[in-house]
Amino acid sequence: MxxxxxxxxxxxxxxxxxxxxxxxxxxxxxxxxxxxxxxxxxxxxxxxxxxxxxxxxxxxxxxxxxxxxxxxxxxxxxxxxxxxxxxxxxxxxxxxxxxxxxxxxxxxxxxxxxxxxxxxxxxxxxxxxxxxxxxxxxxxxxxxxxxxxxxxxxxxxxxxxxxxxxxxxxxxxxxxxxxxxxxxxxxxxxxxxxxxxxxxxxxxxxxxxxxxxxxxxxxxxxxxxxxxxxxxxxxxxxxxxxxxxxxxxxxxxxxxxxxxxxxxxxxxxxxxNLFKFHAACYMTHSAIEANRTLRTRHGIDPVQVKKVTLKVSEGSLRMCNIPEPETGLQVKFSLRHTAALALAGRNTGAVDTFSDAVANEPDLIELRRRVEVQPVKIDRSEASKAEVVVELTDGRVLHEIHDVGVPATDLDDQEAKLSDKFATLIAPLLGTARAQELRQTALTGTGTAPRDLLLATRAD
CATH class of the missing domain: 1.10.4100.10 (2-methylcitrate dehydratase PrpD)
Known part of the structure; x- marks a missing residue:
């Protein structure tokens, strides 16, 4: 259109x-x-x-x-x-x-x-x-x-x-x-x-x-x-x-x-439409992805991290820059803490990662305090982009840029990723079989009444 x-x-x-x-x-x-x-x-x-x-x-x-x-x-x-x-x-x-x-x-x-x-x-x-x-x-x-x-x-x-x-x-x-x-x-x-x-x-x-x-x-x-x-x-x-x-x-x-x-x-x-694969504010996602990439590519151990610089859009500071979160809900809006989670190898796609206990873990608090958020002027079309610079104690300086704000073009791949996310959320609550039935109804069901669909989300 x-x-x-x-x-x-x-x-x-x-x-x-x-x-x-x-x-x-x-x-x-x-x-x-x-x-x-x-x-x-x-x-x-x-x-x-x-x-x-x-x-x-x-x-x-x-x-x-x-x-x-x-x-x-x-x-x-x-x-x-x-x-x-x-x-x-x-x-x-x-x-x-x-x-x-x-x-x-x-x-x-x-x-x-x-x-x-x-x-x-x-x-x-x-x-x-x-x-x-x-x-x-x-x-x-x-x-x-x-x-x-x-x-x-x-x-x-x-x-x-x-x-x-x-x-x-x-x-x-x-x-x-x-x-x-x-x-x-x-x-x-x-x-x-x-x-x-x-x-x-x-x-x-x-x-x-x-x-x-x-x-x-x-x-x-x-x-x-x-x-x-x-x-x-x-x-x-x-x-x-x-x-x-x-x-x-x-x-x-x-x-x-x-x-x-x-x-x-x-x-x-x-x-x-942009789907979320991390259970936090969307404007933290590019930095999470960049930090995860660096951790995986270079085998980073959190104890090696000397300093992390997150270069993000100025607007991010007004929505997800809680510097010292005390609750799991606040962690979702903390660029520093979500970066620490990514570098520590935590699963930011898991709901229970964002708990009050995780917000107050000493090792994560110490790691997030090595993270500096640096606002930069970014064109509106790239507002979700983040650049991450990780300085290690052995002198290496690692860079990564990521932007989660690009819509999918391969719908089969998107459907597969969403199905994995759906199973992770639903199966522990309703069981694997029910999760699969719900997934199929959502994706292909034509004869199901909307009320029956909502009723099917209930645990037995």
Whole structure:
């Protein structure tokens, strides 16, 4: 799907909220081609894996207790848990659980985590409306597209100022996906997007706390509310993105709307999705990979390490540079500690690596204190790139550069890696046979109802 920033004379760019609504309403599910649908199934499998694993996080128990205390029993299954709740509560908890481990996918065009905000919304809507899993996935691709499109139009300044795009852009994506699944016309979809502008919120200052996973759940929940309220006739500003004191004027200092010039056959932005293979903030991943490469290639023993210099983008310091983490959750947002883990040969793809005990291991603390984070000016297109310099006690100086921000082109290879990740997350909780059944359903299932899929994530 091609896009160009529109000139001042472009008539579509003067009413971008309605233009987006027109596109959502006019794009049939059949427009989602086989390749995009395969990407969506990869996203589904990965989301199931991280959500089942995240369902045991303490923040999920707190949200569940509150929902039950508020009479939240219903028909929508919680992923990996034995309870079923009312749609709104289930969406919130399934979204938060999926982001609890910070192991879910990202998209740099959106500046955040798309699947965890959009998938629980469209799956729940499909259950409520009696739609198929494939219909839900096609609407997921549309919602994903809108989260990324509005993220791109909103610009870098939104995220740099302190807004968490998973929370804000995720709300738009969830609203768009549910509007599409409900088959709303352009007018009501524009009102839903307008409602999303006033519901979208979430700050990066919550990184390293339970507040960050909550952002994903609230985005899914609020986006769904916006769509369902609009379906009932609730109105808002149908120009909510661009109007005076609207979303972009207040939250997008460098917003640049453009026309969506789409024709069948052009790739959807889901093909820029980036999956995570380390259970930490995505901006630590390139440094982890570089340190792992150096350790393996040169047989580094941590005691040989004199100094480590991490050269990363300046923006990384505002999201994952906790210098002295004290908890496992904080370790996920510490460039220094994750570098130490990689050099020590720890498995950063294992959930239990990010524990409070690991945060406070004396050997790791001593190693991370030999790590220096050096911010450098990097072009936005390479913001996830990291250069690592390791100085050893024998005088050797080792260099490695890595960038995890390059989307896959070999989908068979991606599927194999995701399947390994899925098995690592699911098999210890549900058993190998159940993990394989779930994997097959996510990747190829056509007759499975969305509700049955979620029920299948429960332990016997």
């Amino acid at each position: 091609a896009s160009t920033h529109a000139a001042d004379t472009d008539p579509v760019a003067t009413a971008p909220t309605r233009a987006l609504a027109d596109w959502i309403a006019a794009t049939p599910g059949s427009a989602v081609d086989a390749r995009a649908l395969r990407w969506a199934r990869h996203c589904l499998m990965d989301w199931i894996g991280v959500t089942v694993a995240g369902a045991g996080d303490p923040l999920v128990a707190i949200l569940l207790d509150e929902a039950l205390a508020d009479g939240g029993e219903g028909d929508i299954p919680l992923v990996g848990l034995s309870q079923s709740l009312r749609p709104s509560d289930a969406i919130l908890i399934n979204g938060a659980a999926g982001h609890a481990l910070d192991f879910d996918d990202v998209n740099r065009t959106m500046h955040g985590h798309p699947t965890v905000a959009v998938m629980p919304a469209v799956l729940t809507a499909a259950i409520v409306e009696g739609r198929s899993l494939e219909q839900a996935l096609r609407s997921f691709v549309i919602g994903y597209e809108i989260a990324c499109r509005i993220g791109e139009m909103t610009g870098d300044g939104h995220y740099d100022t302190g807004w968490h795009a998973t929370a804000t852009m995720g709300t738009f994506g969830a609203a768009a996906g549910v509007c599409h699944l409900l088959g709303l016309d352009a007018e009501r979809t524009a009102h839903a997007l307008g409602l999303a502008t006033t519901l979208a919120s979430g700050l990066k200052s919550q990184f390293g706390t339970m507040g960050k996973p909550l952002h994903a759940g609230r985005a899914a929940q609020n986006g769904t509310k916006a769509a369902r309220w609009a379906a009932r006739g609730f109105t808002s500003r149908p120009d909510g993105l661009e109007c005076v004191q609207g979303f972009w004027e207040t939250q997008g200092p460098d917003a640049a709307p453009y026309d969506i010039d789409w024709t069948p056959g052009t790739p959807f932005l889901i093909e820029r």
